[in-house]
Amino acid sequence: MHVVATAGHVDHGKSALLRALTGMEPDRWAEERRRGMTLDLGFVWTRLPGAGDIAFVDVPGHERLVGNMLAGVGPVPAVLFVVAADQGWQPQSEEHLAVLDALGVRHGVLAVSRCDLADPDAARKEARARIAESSLGEVECVAVSPVTGAGLDGLRAALVRLTGTLPPPDPAADVRLWVDRAFTVRGRGTVVTGTLAAGTVRVGDHVQLARDGRLLRVRGLESLKEPRQEAGAVARVAVNVTGPGAGSLRRGDALLTPERWLTTDVVDVRLRGDAAGDLPRELMLHAGSAAVPVTVRPLGDDSARLRLASALPLRVADTALLRDPGRHRVPAGLTVLDVRPPRLTRRGAAAARARELRDLPGVADGAAELRRRGLARRAELLAMGVRPPGEPVAGDWLADPDHWAALRDRLRETVEEHAVRHPLDPGMPLDAARQALGLPDRSLVEALAGAAPGLRHGDGRLYGSRARPELPPAAQAAVDAVRADLARTPFRAPEAERLERLGLTPKLLAAAESAGALLRIGEGIVLLPGADARAADVLARLGQPFTASEARRALDTTRRVVIPLLEHLDRQGRTVRLDGALRRCAEAPDAGDGRDAR
Numbered sequence: 001m002h003v004v005a006t007a008g009h010v011d012h013g014k015s016a017l018l019r020a021l022t023g024m025e026p027d028r029w030a031e032e033r034r035r036g037m038t039l040d041l042g043f044v045w046t047r048l049p050g051a052g053d054i055a056f057v058d059v060p061g062h063e064r065l066v067g068n069m070l071a072g073v074g075p076v077p078a079v080l081f082v083v084a085a086d087q088g089w090q091p092q093s094e095e096h097l098a099v100l101d102a103l104g105v106r107h108g109v110l111a112v113s114r115c116d117l118a119d120p121d122a123a124r125k126e127a128r129a130r131i132a133e134s135s136l137g138e139v140e141c142v143a144v145s146p147v148t149g150a151g152l153d154g155l156r157a158a159l160v161r162l163t164g165t166l167p168p169p170d171p172a173a174d175v176r177l178w179v180d181r182a183f184t185v186r187g188r189g190t191v192v193t194g195t196l197a198a199g200t201v202r203v204g205d206h207v208q209l210a211r212d213g214r215l216l217r218v219r220g221l222e223s224l225k226e227p228r229q230e231a232g233a234v235a236r237v238a239v240n241v242t243g244p245g246a247g248s249l250r251r252g253d254a255l256l257t258p259e260r261w262l263t264t265d266v267v268d269v270r271l272r273g274d275a276a277g278d279l280p281r282e283l284m285l286h287a288g289s290a291a292v293p294v295t296v297r298p299l300g301d302d303s304a305r306l307r308l309a310s311a312l313p314l315r316v317a318d319t320a321l322l323r324d325p326g327r328h329r330v331p332a333g334l335t336v337l338d339v340r341p342p343r344l345t346r347r348g349a350a351a352a353r354a355r356e357l358r359d360l361p362g363v364a365d366g367a368a369e370l371r372r373r374g375l376a377r378r379a380e381l382l383a384m385g386v387r388p389p390g391e392p393v394a395g396d397w398l399a400d401p402d403h404w405a406a407l408r409d410r411l412r413e414t415v416e417e418h419a420v421r422h423p424l425d426p427g428m429p430l431d432a433a434r435q436a437l438g439l440p441d442r443s444l445v446e447a448l449a450g451a452a453p454g455l456r457h458g459d460g461r462l463y464g465s466r467a468r469p470e471l472p473p474a475a476q477a478a479v480d481a482v483r484a485d486l487a488r489t490p491f492r493a494p495e496a497e498r499l500e501r502l503g504l505t506p507k508l509l510a511a512a513e514s515a516g517a518l519l520r521i522g523e524g525i526v527l528l529p530g531a532d533a534r535a536a537d538v539l540a541r542l543g544q545p546f547t548a549s550e551a552r553r554a555l556d557t558t559r560r561v562v563i564p565l566l567e568h569l570d571r572q573g574r575t576v577r578l579d580g581a582l583r584r585c586a587e588a589p590d591a592g593d594g595r596d597a598r
Helices: 014-022 030-035 063-073 091-103 121-132 152-165 349-358 366-373 378-383 401-421 430-437 442-451 473-488 496-502 506-514 531-540 548-555 559-572
Strands: 002-007 042-048 052-058 078-084 107-113 140-143 176-178 181-185 189-196 200-202 206-209 215-223 230-232 235-242 254-256 264-273 282-287 290-298 303-312 319-324 329-338 375-377 397-399 456-458 461-463 519-522 525-527 575-577 583-585
Touching: 002 014, 002 091, 002 152, 014 042, 014 052, 014 078, 014 107, 014 152, 042 152, 052 152, 052 235, 078 091, 078 121, 078 152, 091 121, 091 264, 091 319, 091 329, 107 121, 107 152, 121 140, 140 152, 200 215, 215 230, 230 235, 264 319, 264 349, 282 303, 303 349, 366 375, 366 378, 375 378, 378 397, 397 401, 397 442, 401 430, 401 442, 401 461, 430 442, 430 461, 442 456, 473 496, 473 506, 473 525, 506 519, 506 525, 519 531, 519 559, 525 559, 531 548, 531 559, 531 583, 548 559, 559 575
Parallel strands: 002 052, 002 078, 078 107, 107 140
Antiparallel strands: 042 052, 176 189, 176 254, 181 189, 189 235, 200 230, 206 215, 206 254, 215 235, 264 303, 264 329, 282 290, 282 319, 290 303, 319 329, 375 397, 456 461, 519 525, 575 583
C-alpha cells in the first residue's frame, strides 16, 4: 500500500477530486458535507494497476484547521497538492506548502482542479513555480475536472509514477504509530487509526503507549476496512487495543514497539526557515500527529534547544516543524539532532554546543554519535534511532575507539598516581578508579584494565608498576628489627608492647605483609613469610594426632601464638582438627604411637 495526503486551499476541490478518483466519500461528518468543506481528517482509497492500493488522507484546508491538517500530513511520505484553476494560488495553498517544505516532503503531484471552469494554465504556472522552491521541487502537474472526468486518467497515471519513486519502507523497523483518530466501537472497545510508516503490527502484539509507558494489546487490526492478522508499512491501519488506559487514547498519542524507544522533553534541532534568534520564545511543535507547546532557546543561527511541554518519542533525524498559531505561519522546519542533549550550565556552554551541532550530519550516523558521546549503551543508541557501529567493549556498552584508548591511558596514569599517593596501599579500588575517570559502570573499568598493558586487577583493586606497598624508612627499619628477632626464634611472635615501641601499627603490619616482609596469622601476631610451612613440617614429625600443647612445645612458642597458628594451618588445609582438642597433619600418615587407643 501507498499513502498520500492531500494539500491545498479550502474549497479547492480536494474532497471532490478524491470522490472522483476512489468513488468514496472522504468527508466523514454531516457538518462537513453540509458546509462543503473538510473539518477533520478523512480517509479513502483506490487500487491502481502498477501501484496497488493507494490510500488518501484528506486534510482540511481552512487556516483554523491547519492543526488537523498537520495530524494527517505528518506521518505521510507523499502529497497530492490541489489548486483550483478558477482561483489559483491562495493563502492556505502557501501555508500548506510551507508545512510540506518544513517537513521535508519530497514526493508529490500537482492537480489543477476545476479545469472545466477556467483555463488551468495560469494556475498551473504559478503553482509549479512556487512548489519548485520547496522541498518538493519540480512536480508533475495534471489538469483535472472531478465534474466532467477530464484528466482523471492522467492523474491516475501520475500517481502510479509518483508511488514508484517512494522509498521502500522497512517492515522490520520499530513501530511508532502516531494516532490521528481514536474512538470507541460497541463490543470492541477502543480503536485508533494512523499511518504505519515503518514496521509491522500483528494481532496479539503488545504496544507501549508513549505518554506513560503502559502496555496495551492489539486485539484486532484492519486496513482498508479489511480484517488483518498483520499489517506492514506503509499502510493506513485501524487498531483495536485493549488494556489499562486504552480508553484515554487521543490524537497525538503514539503506540510503540515496547522497550525500543526513548521519550524526551528536551531536544537539540537544526532549523530550516527563520533564523533561531528570530523565532518567538513560545511555539507549537508538530511531530507526527502530535502538537506540543515548546520553549525555544537559540544556540546558533540554525540550531536551537527545544523544551517540550510533554515528552514525545523522537529519534535522531526525525523531521518536524514549528508553527506560530497566533500568526498563522510556519517559521521553521527542523531535523532532530540529539534526543539526549547535555546540560548547558557553564558560561559559554551554549556557544560551544552550537559549534558542536554545526558539525552534526543530521542523519542517524552511529559512528558520529558514538564519537560525540564517547560511551553509550547499545540499547540506548538503538532507541535514539542510531545503528550501533561496532561490538560492545563491556556488557552493553559501546565506546568510540579514540575515546577508549584515551581512557585506557588515563586509567594507567590514575593507578600509578594512586600508588604514589598511597605507598602503603598501592592497589586502587575499582570503584575509586571508576569515579576518577567519571565512568558510569564498574564493568568498563574492568574492561579497560584488561586492555591496558602493565595493569592487573585482583581482589577488587588495580595495580600498576608498584604492585606491593613501599614502607617509609622508619617503618622499614622496625620491620627489619622484627625479622631479626624472628630469625632467631621463628615461632615466638613479638609481643604487642614490642610492636608498639617499634611504631608498627596494624596498618603498617598489613602493608608489611602485602610487601612480603611479614606473615600475619592473627590480630597483632606476625611471623616470617614461610613460617607456616615450616611449622607444618615440624608438626608432621609428631605422633599423630597431637594436641595444642604438644605443638607448642615442638615449635618452642607460647599459647598466644600456637592457637592462631594452628587455626591458620587449619584454614590452609595443612592440619585437620579432629574431635576434642586433637589435630593431625593433613598429609602425615596415621601415627602408631597408640594415642588413638588410649
